[in-house]
Amino acid sequence: xxxxxxxxxxxxxxxxxxxxxxxxxxxxxxxxxxxxxxxxxxxxxxxxxxxxxxxxxxxxxxxxxxxxxxxxxxxxxxxxxxxxxxxxxxxxxxxxxxxxxxxxxxxxxxxxxxxxxxxxxxxxxxxxxxxxxxxxxxxxxxxxxxxxxxxxxxxxxxxxxxxxxxxxxxxxxxxxxxxxxxxxxxxxxxxxxxxxxxxxxxxxxxxxxxxxxxxxxxxxxxxxxxxxxxxxxxxxxxxxxxxxxxxxxxxxxxxxxxxxxxxxxxxxxxxxxxxxxxxxxxxxxxxxxxxxxxxxxxxxxxxxxxxxxxxxxxxxxxxxxxxxxxxxxxxxxxxxxxxxxxxxxxxxxxxxxxxxxxxxxxxxxxxxxxxxxxxxxxxxxxxxxxxxxxxxxxxxxxxxxxxxxxxxxxxxxxxxxxxxxxxxxxxxxxxxxxxxxxxxxxxxxxxxxxxxxxxxxxxxxxxxxxxxxxxxxxxxxxxxxxxxxxxxxxxxxxxxxxxxxxxxxxxxxxxxxxxxxxxxxxxxxxxxxxxxxxxxxxxxxxxxxxxxxxxxxxxxxxxxxxxxxxxxxxxxxxxxxxxxxxxxxxxxxxxxxxxxxxxxxxxxxxxxxxxxxxxxxxxxxxxxxxxxxxxxxxxxxxxxxxxxxxxxxxxxxxxxxxxxxxxxxxxxxxxxxxxxxxxxxxxxxxxxxxxxxxxxxxxxxxxxxxxxxxxxxxxxxxxxxxxxxxxxxxxxxxxxxxxxxxxxxxxxxxxxxxxxxxxxxxxxxxxxxxxxxxxxxxxxxxxxxxxxxxxxxxxxxxxxxxxxxxxxxxxxxxxxxxxxxxxxxxxxxxxxxxxxxxxxxxxxxxxxxxxxxxxxxxxxxxxxxxxxxxxxxxxxxxxxxxxxxxxxxxxx
Amino acid sequence: xxxxxxxxxxxxxxxxxxxxxxxxxxxxxxxxxxxxxxxxxxxxxxxxxxxxxxxxxxxxxxxxxxxxxxxxxxxxxxxxxxxxxxxxxxxxxxxxxxxxxx
Numbered sequence: 001x002x003x004x005x006x007x008x009x010x011x012x013x014x015x016x017x018x019x020x021x022x023x024x025x026x027x028x029x030x031x032x033x034x035x036x037x038x039x040x041x042x043x044x045x046x047x048x049x050x051x052x053x054x055x056x057x058x059x060x061x062x063x064x065x066x067x068x069x070x071x072x073x074x075x076x077x078x079x080x081x082x083x084x085x086x087x088x089x090x091x092x093x094x095x096x097x098x099x100x101x102x103x104x105x106x107x108x109x110x111x112x113x114x115x116x117x118x119x120x121x122x123x124x125x126x127x128x129x130x131x132x133x134x135x136x137x138x139x140x141x142x143x144x145x146x147x148x149x150x151x152x153x154x155x156x157x158x159x160x161x162x163x164x165x166x167x168x169x170x171x172x173x174x175x176x177x178x179x180x181x182x183x184x185x186x187x188x189x190x191x192x193x194x195x196x197x198x199x200x201x202x203x204x205x206x207x208x209x210x211x212x213x214x215x216x217x218x219x220x221x222x223x224x225x226x227x228x229x230x231x232x233x234x235x236x237x238x239x240x241x242x243x244x245x246x247x248x249x250x251x252x253x254x255x256x257x258x259x260x261x262x263x264x265x266x267x268x269x270x271x272x273x274x275x276x277x278x279x280x281x282x283x284x285x286x287x288x289x290x291x292x293x294x295x296x297x298x299x300x301x302x303x304x305x306x307x308x309x310x311x312x313x314x315x316x317x318x319x320x321x322x323x324x325x326x327x328x329x330x331x332x333x334x335x336x337x338x339x340x341x342x343x344x345x346x347x348x349x350x351x352x353x354x355x356x357x358x359x360x361x362x363x364x365x366x367x368x369x370x371x372x373x374x375x376x377x378x379x380x381x382x383x384x385x386x387x388x389x390x391x392x393x394x395x396x397x398x399x400x401x402x403x404x405x406x407x408x409x410x411x412x413x414x415x416x417x418x419x420x421x422x423x424x425x426x427x428x429x430x431x432x433x434x435x436x437x438x439x440x441x442x443x444x445x446x447x448x449x450x451x452x453x454x455x456x457x458x459x460x461x462x463x464x465x466x467x468x469x470x471x472x473x474x475x476x477x478x479x480x481x482x483x484x485x486x487x488x489x490x491x492x493x494x495x496x497x498x499x500x501x502x503x504x505x506x507x508x509x510x511x512x513x514x515x516x517x518x519x520x521x522x523x524x525x526x527x528x529x530x531x532x533x534x535x536x537x538x539x540x541x542x543x544x545x546x547x548x549x550x551x552x553x554x555x556x557x558x559x560x561x562x563x564x565x566x567x568x569x570x571x572x573x574x575x576x577x578x579x580x581x582x583x584x585x586x587x588x589x590x591x592x593x594x595x596x597x598x599x600x601x602x603x604x605x606x607x608x609x610x611x612x613x614x615x616x617x618x619x620x621x622x623x624x625x626x627x628x629x630x631x632x633x634x635x636x637x638x639x640x641x642x643x644x645x646x647x648x649x650x651x652x653x654x655x656x657x658x659x660x661x662x663x664x665x666x667x668x669x670x671x672x673x674x675x676x677x678x679x680x681x682x683x684x685x686x687x688x689x690x691x692x693x694x695x696x697x698x699x700x701x702x703x704x705x706x707x708x709x710x711x712x713x714x715x716x717x718x719x720x721x722x723x724x725x726x727x728x729x730x731x732x733x734x735x736x737x738x739x740x741x742x743x744x745x746x747x748x749x750x751x752x753x754x755x756x757x758x759x760x761x762x763x764x765x766x767x768x769x770x771x772x773x774x775x776x777x778x779x780x781x782x783x784x785x786x787x788x789x790x791x792x793x794x795x796x797x798x799x800x801x802x803x804x805x806x807x808x809x810x811x812x813x814x815x816x817x818x819x820x821x822x823x824x825x826x827x828x829x830x831x832x833x834x835x836x837x838x839x840x841x842x843x844x845x846x847x848x849x850x851x852x853x854x855x856x857x858x859x860x861x862x863x864x865x866x867x868x869x870x871x872x873x874x875x876x877x878x879x880x881x882x883x884x885x886x887x888x889x890x891x892x
Numbered sequence: 893x894x895x896x897x898x899x900x901x902x903x904x905x906x907x908x909x910x911x912x913x914x915x916x917x918x919x920x921x922x923x924x925x926x927x928x929x930x931x932x933x934x935x936x937x938x939x940x941x942x943x944x945x946x947x948x949x950x951x952x953x954x955x956x957x958x959x960x961x962x963x964x965x966x967x968x969x970x971x972x973x974x975x976x977x978x979x980x981x982x983x984x985x986x987x988x989x990x991x992x993x994x
Contacts, residue, residue, distance in 0.1 A: 067955060068955065068958055068959065068962065071962060075937055075962075075966070078933070078966065078969060078970075079930045079933050079934055079937075080930075081973070082929050082930050082933055082969050082970075082972070082973045083926075083927070083929060083930025083931075083933075084926075085923060085926035085927055086927060086930065224956040224959075225956075227954075227955050227956050227959070228954040228955060228956050230955075232955060233954060233955045233956075234952035234953070234954060234955060235940065235943055235952055235953040235954070235955060235957075235958040236952060237940065239941045242940070242941060243938065243941070246934075246937065271981070271984070274977040274980055274981055275977060277973045277976075277977055278970050278971075278973035278974040278976075278977055281966065281969065281970045281973065282970050285963065285966050285967065285970065289963065292955065292959060
């Protein structure tokens, strides 16, 4: 029979061996040797800290109580690993590109480097982790006590052994977990030691399993018969618990701080995931392969009431196989120690980076040039945190007194830490997830978890029976095990379902209702699209003077040697001669990452921000953020364009419609005008011809007068018809131009007298003859017709007492411009747009024209490639004629 | 077989686009398979929920059969993951050498 002394000796020897392994691995890593330290095998084995003492011993206990249900705890992680392409790949890439140091750091980094969030996650992790550590201590103590019972010497005392175990673990974690503070928190020594422990515990469990199956049961066939014949021999698993536990273990596998530590932080190469994706499930499969046989044989062999949690130990012991029991003890010891060490390391990193350091830096604020080494303070904070966390676990164990209350703590811790899941998954896949959303979701889930699971599980002192029975404040729908009045659900399933679903709901709703800060959006884009732009997550800009400050600060965190090396390398990279590199954005980014490996992303960002003063966002970053806003903008721009195009078309349509209406009215009025114009002379012609026909004895004088009237009216009719014909010819474009060359002066010379001929009161025409020496090549007769029209119009309509018409001519770059400006009252503004229309007459019928003159002028000018416009604001009526100096065919 | 066909019929260099297309098609198919895997696993592991419930009076499934089923599913998932891992590594290596050669 192995004595407790031998056991302690073996234990110590094993610990010394682990120390040696860790030390050697650290030495090899420091020397740059030992490629195998970064092999996928080591990575896979380090993941095995998922299998704690709770799973090493507890799985068998669980199987003895509820059959295959234990396997759910392994199936969840299997699904996660098998589906690594979905989530883990991204998680690891993000973790590496952002240099995160813990899961709290990851969330804080994703949600705008918010330390509040990091503190929340840290508290959650510590609350969930402490009982878990206590559980490991308990398992070690229990396994010790099994041997102690068998040992007659009775030297063993439970309390002190727990203390020494806890102290030893703390020393190990401090020695190897806080040796280095540099690059990305990788601890080769610890990881290698854990890998060794992983092999040991797997070997131990398989050894016990082989012993049970082939040593006791006598082979696989008999074993299976024995299993079917046992009290757990039927498939009898609650559906709710089955699915919930698979989901829960999958969630916890991602969210547990220690798993994050080994899976993401200690990851050397993303390619390792490829191997771990199948190798780790294989490990889990081997871990659970012999669980049911051990449980069944234990139930058979051991007396009623034996603790099934310890079958792994007691079955070999009962068969007198002490060395196997010893091996199994070492296996359980390995599971417990590796979990405690990594847990303590992960939690201490979170505590020191997110709680201790911010507080310490705040107290140091204002004294920017504190001498001393921040690095030492970070390390000290971490060491103290490790000791404190293990001490917390120790006290929790002592206060709770061990026992059954602890046994269920594993799943309770799982449910607690899983509350991170919505914020984590949302942060990785949903760009619009915000810090507020994450905080609200975490709080809701956390509170529900405490209220429905943690407090009821801790017994009457923490939650009175009345609350459990009648709900908080006597509200029935607030009963911790029957929220909203839905009863009869398994408490674990109940908690997981409500806390996680309400957590997710709160997270989504709060994210939708809140607006992220620019840094959050930036980080959101960096996280969600990590495969598109995983380089240069943010930009800094600084001035040369700040390099020195940066160096001083970095020295305080990384130490003098590494800092000078880093700065020298950077300076050389920049090609400068000085020892200090220019603070280019690239350099500052690398520096921030270097620092974030030691103090976390939020701290590093804040520290560099303090010195450099505000971050500047690079164009690529802006582009990444602007991506979707750009899409939105583009879309709304298109809409705007379309709508303006529509309104433009509508305006054109309205204009066209108005024009059509106007033209239709013009046509009507044209017809009535024409009939009217024809009728007036016809009436007088008819009247006077009737007088001449019917009246006898008209004097010769009278006859002549009447005949003259008839003749005049006939002439007027002819003129009107001529004009109409002229206009119609012009409008139809059938006019043939008679092109010739002459000066503008001679055209005007001819036009003025013929326009003024026969007028009673002649208008004074003022011309500047020298300016009129412009030679034209155009239809001079038609042009003259326009001039005559304009001059006679002025003669007719100018209402000034002393009417004057000024004709001025200019040559503007090949175009001839002739203005006709009189000193009358001009054309009223409302009528200006109509003067060039047919039969448009200003001021009634006063002058007796048909109103076709200007219409004809406009047509003629268009034919000649020019135009006639009304010039407003010249004092009187003013018309401008402009036409090309030489008529061109193209103008036709 | 497919790759042999692709290499045999296309002289190297003349039509590289087809070759690349085939490559990226294969990569996409591979990642699709990898993505389906966890869902397949979840479906397989949810299947036992349909087994008869002994409390309802039905004949229960013996635990040994349940163990065979679950461990076989588990092993199949691991095997599929292993095959995918190998394929992904080969693909990565090939792409690495391709880009290295260019």
